[in-house]
Amino acid sequence: MRLPARLVPLSAVAAASALLTGCFSGAASDGSAEGGEKRIRVAMMLPPRSGLSPLSDDAFKLSRWSTAETLVRLDADGDAEPALATKWQQRGRTWTFEIRDGVTFHDGTKLTAEAVVRSLTAAATAAPKPRILDGVDLTVRAEGDSVAVTTATEDPLVPQRLSSPQLSILAAKAYAGKTVSPVGAGTGPFELTKVNGTASASLDRYDDYWGGKAKSPGVDVKFVPDGTARAAALRSGEADIVEAVPVSQAALLHEDQITEVPMPRTNTLYLNTEDGPFKDASLRAAAREAIDAKPIVKGVYEGRADVAEGLLGPALPWAADLRSPVRRAKAGAPDGQTITIGTFTDRAELPEVAQTLQQRLQKAGFKVKLDVREYANIESDALAGEFDAFILSRATVLDSGDPAAYLFSDFGSKGSFNISQLSDGTVDAALEKATETKTGDARRKAVIEAEAAVLATDAAVPMLHERVIQGDAAGVVDVAHDPRERELITTDTYVK
Structure with missing residues (x-):
């Protein structure tokens, strides 16, 4: 206890x-x-x-x-603003970015269009690619002091994508070895x-x-x-400065030492739709109905979190206004099915969440085993579909400031972070629509439609939205x- x-x-x-x-x-x-x-x-x-x-x-x-910077940064609303690029424009499938003058890398070499091409090409051709480029075919070329970024289809999100830290621009020395080294190579x-x-x-x-x-x-x-x-x-x-103070420790610190901010991070139970008991949609529905997030928020998080209504939380206030009820499958009877739930120790609350879910799901008729390790030792197994279920604290707009990239990465059939192993035509179509829609209200509506398509599969059960607690x-x-x-x-x- x-x-x-x-x-x-x-x-x-x-x-x-x-x-x-x-x-x-x-x-x-x-x-x-x-x-x-x-x-x-x-x-x-x-x-x-x-x-x-x-x-x-x-x-x-x-x-x-x-230490490392990108061509573009995001403002508080998630809109793109200049960083290593001073301005940009779109012509069809190509975006042209003007590179800032007077910038040097930490090794003294100059930031040039060619240096930008080298970094972005390394990312676009990496295996695996950074998840911000999931489903994106991207080529880069220098045009004088500018860089032209061309995608296979028109992509309204290119500036936001280029704000991802995974697309940082580094000096040539960073790429000299078998791995990319940022030591002495940033701007x-x-x-x-x-x-x-x-x-x-x-x-x-x-x-x-x-x-x-x-x-x-x-x-x-x-x-x-x-x-x-x-x-x-x-x-x-x-x-x-201390990042990610556990909620259990927050009360031990002086109130002036902690700052609590609602964040775009959702604690979600991912269910394996490809193999095992949760291949059955009715058993996924049974798991979803067995979960009650309110005691988790009150007990494990000591009230420092928000019960989830969807995958996207209060850090994106527009989501709640656009959301409609989702039609889901009816729950079946578990009949003693054995499931293994994985999670990691790096976030102090997750093992407790796992224990709580174990009790709830056993009460519903499942037999539940837990596999809890450090994240570095469990991520590859989770991505390979080795668990029936996996509890993950997941940032929903971390990469681009836009949740469409997260939804594609986690729930698209070609997504690189598809822990649920989901391959659903309706979901893929909704994700494609959201990805292709121009930024603004229409895109937000398409994003919520994609969220609804994911929730209808019960491949993921969102439980709560976390708040970041930072100690200073x-x-x-x-x-x-x-x-x-x-x-x-x-x-x-x-x-x-």
């Missing part, structure tokens, strides 16, 4: 704190650097899974550290100077940054998968609180 937040054993807190001892040994104990300026000490949740390659989810770390205000495997990373201020000198001299990062240890680092003063020490100034988890350290961030 879970202990109330304020009754966590002191021995556990002490042990967690010990995990952080010496983790920021690259700086003085108070985080100071020479000259009296303080480096920023950050405790992050997930360690790199692909050597910080921008072609993987590790790209979002590079973005949050402000941002901080240069990645050292990576210590899955333990830590260091960044120094890049004084020739095109956007102006950063206020902090550097950033020291420690990867701390244990949520209790991350919170303990903030309490003990060993970290200045009292001396931290102007750190980003980004619901999309793209920004964290900016040029304005520093520690008093």
Whole structure:
């Protein structure tokens, strides 16, 4: 049984704190650097899974550290605005982007149209491709100081796609080896100077940054998968910024140290539609009817989440207004069918969610086994369809600021993150329509129609929408609180 937040054993807190001892040994104990300026000490949740390659989810770390940049960034509404590209225009299947002048990479080489072509081509021809390019055939060529991006069919979302951190622009040196290395190869205000495997990373201020000198001299990062240890680092003063504070730890921190933001992240139960018991739509319906998210929100998340009405949550307020009731299959009788549910330990709440679902589904007539591991050790099995069900905390607009890309990736028959192994003609047609519709109200309506098509299959049971809880020490100034988890350290961030 879970202990109330304020009754966590002191021995556990002490042990967690010990995990952080010496983790920021690259700086003085108070985080100071020479000259009296303080480096920023950050405790992050997930360690790199692909050597910080921008072609993987590790790209979002590079973005949050402000070391790698893209042609386009997104504003608060998800609309595209200039970054390494200053302007763009569309002619049919081709978008032309004018490249910003006066930008240098961290190795001193100049940002050119050819450099942009190299980076984008590497992403477009990677195997597998970054998920933002799922279903997109993209070619790139230089045209003077501009870059022409051409897609197989007209794509209204090209600028938003190019905002994905997985399409960061790096120097030629990044592509010299068998893997893409961002060390010393970005264009941002901080240069990645050292990576210590899955333990830590260091960044120094890049004084020739095109956007102006950063206020902090550097950033020291420690990867701390244990949520209790991350919170303990903030309490003990060993970290200045802590991402993803577990809800169980939030009550142990001073209220001025935490910021809670509704985020486009949904805790969803994915059901394997290709193999096993949940190939039967009536058993998927039985699982869906057995799940009650309200006790999970109240108990596991201590009220710091929102019960899901669909795959898209309150971070996209337009979704609720467009949503209509979904017609689903009738529930069948489980009759003791054995199912295995997988999830991971990196998000502290998910093992508890799994235990709660185990009880609910067993009560409904299933026999339930749990397989809980670290994410790095379970992702490949989940994508290969090795589980009957999988619990995932999934960002729904992480890549492009537009949920159509997430829906295609997770539920399209050709999607690269299709844990449900779903292959449904109605869903594919709805996803294609949403992808092809121009940005604006019409696209939003098409997105909700695609969501309804997915929900009608019961391939995914959305349970709740999470809120990001970030911990910041009292001396931290102007750190980003980004619901999309793209920004964290900016040029304005520093520690008093």
